[in-house]
Amino acid sequence: MLYGEIELRDIPLNIPKYYQQVETFLKPFGLTVDRLLERYLGAYYNDELVGGAGYGGDVIKCVAIDPRMRGEGIVNTLISRLLSELIAKGLANIFLFTKPANRVMFEDLAFHTIICTDDVLLMETDAKSYPRYLDSLSALRTDGGSCGAIVMNANPFTLGHRYLIEQASDACDRLFVLVVEEDRSLFPAAIRKKLIQAGTADLKNVSLIDGGSYVISGATFPTYFLKTADVATRAHARLDAMLFCTGIAPALGVTDRFVGEEPLDVTTATYNSVMAETLPAYNIQFHCINRLEKQGAPVSASRVRALIKQDKLVDTAALLPPTTYQFLCSDEAKPIIAKIKNSDSRH
Amino acid sequence: MCQITKKSYAGSLESSDVLVQISPNPGKGLEIDLKSTVKRQFGNAILATVNDVLREFDITEAFVSIDDKGALDCTIRARVSAAVCRAAALTDYHWKVG
Numbered sequence: 001m002l003y004g005e006i007e008l009r010d011i012p013l014n015i016p017k018y019y020q021q022v023e024t025f026l027k028p029f030g031l032t033v034d035r036l037l038e039r040y041l042g043a044y045y046n047d048e049l050v051g052g053a054g055y056g057g058d059v060i061k062c063v064a065i066d067p068r069m070r071g072e073g074i075v076n077t078l079i080s081r082l083l084s085e086l087i088a089k090g091l092a093n094i095f096l097f098t099k100p101a102n103r104v105m106f107e108d109l110a111f112h113t114i115i116c117t118d119d120v121l122l123m124e125t126d127a128k129s130y131p132r133y134l135d136s137l138s139a140l141r142t143d144g145g146s147c148g149a150i151v152m153n154a155n156p157f158t159l160g161h162r163y164l165i166e167q168a169s170d171a172c173d174r175l176f177v178l179v180v181e182e183d184r185s186l187f188p189a190a191i192r193k194k195l196i197q198a199g200t201a202d203l204k205n206v207s208l209i210d211g212g213s214y215v216i217s218g219a220t221f222p223t224y225f226l227k228t229a230d231v232a233t234r235a236h237a238r239l240d241a242m243l244f245c246t247g248i249a250p251a252l253g254v255t256d257r258f259v260g261e262e263p264l265d266v267t268t269a270t271y272n273s274v275m276a277e278t279l280p281a282y283n284i285q286f287h288c289i290n291r292l293e294k295q296g297a298p299v300s301a302s303r304v305r306a307l308i309k310q311d312k313l314v315d316t317a318a319l320l321p322p323t324t325y326q327f328l329c330s331d332e333a334k335p336i337i338a339k340i341k342n343s344d345s346r347h
Numbered sequence: 348m349c350q351i352t353k354k355s356y357a358g359s360l361e362s363s364d365v366l367v368q369i370s371p372n373p374g375k376g377l378e379i380d381l382k383s384t385v386k387r388q389f390g391n392a393i394l395a396t397v398n399d400v401l402r403e404f405d406i407t408e409a410f411v412s413i414d415d416k417g418a419l420d421c422t423i424r425a426r427v428s429a430a431v432c433r434a435a436a437l438t439d440y441h442w443k444v445g
Binding site for chain 2: 073076077079080083084087092093107108109110125126127128
């Protein structure tokens with residue numbers, strides 16, 4: 001398509017030459033190409049890349065325009081094209097991850113601000129989506145007493161998770177467990193949630209909530225699923241923490257936030273430290289719970305997945321609540337176990 | 348009465364076009380959020396057109412978000428109509444001339 005002398009081209013990121021071209025183009029803007037970027041659209045002027053935007057899942061990102069080419073409506077064209085592609089896929093709400101300096105520009109381009117930190121800005125096309133999510137949380141709140149919150153991926157639910165929930169449940173009148181909904185883990189979200197539910201059914205003050213798009217999702221915390229430790233991880237963790245402190249926690253009436261101590265995984269450790277820094281300013285007590293140990297090592301979901309990969313399913317019984325172990329032995333778990341055996345994913 | 352059952356989009360953000368989003372708005376009636384590059388001059392005219400189309404389809408409950416980049420009246424009509432048909436899953440609308 002021609003737009004004046006600007007030409008839009010799909011950039012195939014799977015070809016190293018093009019990948020590098022995009023990487024070089026984005027570098028001066030402080031942006032990096034990540035594995036979650038599945039599509040990139042470039043704007044060329046005289047065969048030179050002068051603008052671009054892409055998406056991964058339902059999140060538009062890596063939007064950049066050569067300063068010499070601003071005011072030509074290139075961003076409108078790029079965003080329009082990407083939006084129509086995402087809409088055609090049937091997505092009801094589309095997110096945009098960008099820098100705070102671009103806020104006014106994108107508010108003019110059908111996006112609404114969800115949250116803006118010093119480093120990053122998260123927006124969405126559906127003006128009502130985030131307010132409605134918060135309304136749905138407010139409906140669950142009960143005033144009076146202490147109210148705890150845990151955010152959990154549980155891939156899958158282990159005795160370690162159970163221990164964390166027990167500790168928090170003892171310390172609070174009520175406990176909300178927000179389940180990460182993004183389907184990037186080896187165990188699908190519905191199964192992860194089902195196993196948490198089954199493994200905590202006896203704890204009467206615990207309620208499960210879907211994390212939706214606003215708790216550790218591809219939109220709020222893309223690097224969580226990449227398992228890299230860099231400046232971006234910190235910025236994303238801060239965004240997620242701010243959403244929790246300014247939106248989710250007040251809606252639910254959360255007074256205490258619990259996390260599991262993280263000695264191994266750098267991303268989660270970064271997330272925990274950012275939480276510890278952010279929460280006190282919003283009068284939310286931060287609690288870091290020690291890891292449950294079995295056979296001389298911390299119980300973790302990654303340890304369980306490693307055992308499955310090594311064909312030692314029987315050995316996982318010592319690390320899992322009976323409900324999770326029974327599931328792993330069922331027919332329903334067979335495709336997941338096959339996937340774990342064939343995967344090198346950290347998730 | 349025509350029911351908005353799902354979220355829909357129509358149009359684009361190109362100059363002289365308009366992006367229309369319609370979604371269900373349970374129990375809250377009609378709500379229209381208008382952003383336009385020419386809101387100061389034509390904001391009321393745009394709202395009148397949008398309301399007119401919604402009335403034709405007998406829509407009484409919806410959240411309508413309009414991001415206008417200077418679209419003509421006929422473009423606004425077409426985009427809102429398309430968005431309504433998608434959001435209400437209407438397939439028998441006659442897009443004919445005259």
